Amino acid sequence: MTVLADATVLAAIPSPTQGVWEIGPFPLRAYALCIIAGIVLACWLGERRWVARGGAPGDVLDIAVWAVPFGIVGGRIYHVITTPQPYFGADGDPLRAFAIWEGGLGIWGAIALGGVGAWIGCRRRGIPLPAWADAIAPGIVLAQAVGRLGNWFNNELYGSATDLPWALTIYRWNASAGQALTGSDGEPVVLGTFHPTFLYELLWNLGVAALVIWADRRFQLSHGRAFALYVAAYCAGRVWIEMLRIDTAEQFLGLRLNVFTSVVVGLLAVAYLIVNRGRPREVITRGAEKAGEDAPAEASSPTADGTAPGATTPGVTTPGVTTPGATAARRTATGGTVAGETVTDRVDEDRAGARTDEGGPPGKG
Secondary structure, three states: OHHHHHHHHHHOEOOOOEOEEEEOOEEEEHHHHHHHHHHHHHHHHHHHHHHHOOOOOOHHHHHHHHHHHHHHHHHHHHHHHHOOHHHHOOOOOHHHHHOHHHOOOOHHHHHHHHHHHHHHHHHHHOOOHHHHHHHHHHHHHHHHHHHHHHHHHOOOOOEOEOOOOOOEEEEOEEOOOOEEOEOOOOOEOEEEEEOOHHHHHHHHHHHHHHHHHHHHHHHOOOOOHHHHHHHHHHHHHHHHHHOOEOOOOOEEOOEEHHHHHHHHHHHHHHHHHHHOOOOOOOOOOHHHHHHHHHHHHHHOOOOOOOOOOOOOOOOOOOOOOOOHHHHHHHHHHHOOOOOOOOOHHHHHHHHHHOOOOOOOOOOOO
């Protein structure tokens, strides 16, 4: 039995014992780094997808300047509302509600308020929000996956106790210091082994990102349907993962608030998918328009002799190039065709005139 128990412990997933590193007077927090890395990944993938849809380069970053700050504030507000005990409970500290670096961002608050910021950014640039949301959707869920690594560093978001081989070792944690508490022997104090719900959600999110990318290519999703698919698929996973968690949370109708929210939001996303099925994909032309705006500037740049490209200087002819005005002048001067000149232009002119000396159409009269 002892050997079996030791084997189970060795098979458990370890957790970091430190999530903050002091670099001079500045603390470097793993949670913050994971959030930043997720934002960068979301913007990178969203930019590629937006440009491929016909958008202009730089649009995603310009809108993210609005969406990201709104999303962070919204995510924190939602977390504090749904988990008020650490801040407003018997032993809570209200000021910790502002300590975002300790962890705690609710995705629904981030999506809701981040959507307001994205709407502002899209409106300022004349971009349809649903189309932009379709482009950014897989990047958002990938950012969520990367952000879950921050929860791992903070020894948080774990489920019920288990002795499964993939159980997660959790230490007693000092959130303010960002490190595990140590015992009298100087070793980190182990709280136990639990379901790694952070890992379950990380893997689920990767699958959701792959699903949205595949479905968008296969079915040419439009008008916010790729974003709705992301929301629906994420909610389906969040329901069962949330029910494994044992951290304190507000209850509503006997369910953890996040479970109830996931069910409601997920059903709304499915309804949106059904109602908007069959709509043709939007045609985004911002990229082509921007390229067209840049082209005239290049075409109008003066050449070495001060003339625009393709322009002719009065009194100067280019070998091999004959303009209509020059042709007419030479014909007038010579009374007919010029030596070495083809008669194609004249035939074309006669046909364009569509008349003879008698005033009738050619070939009649």
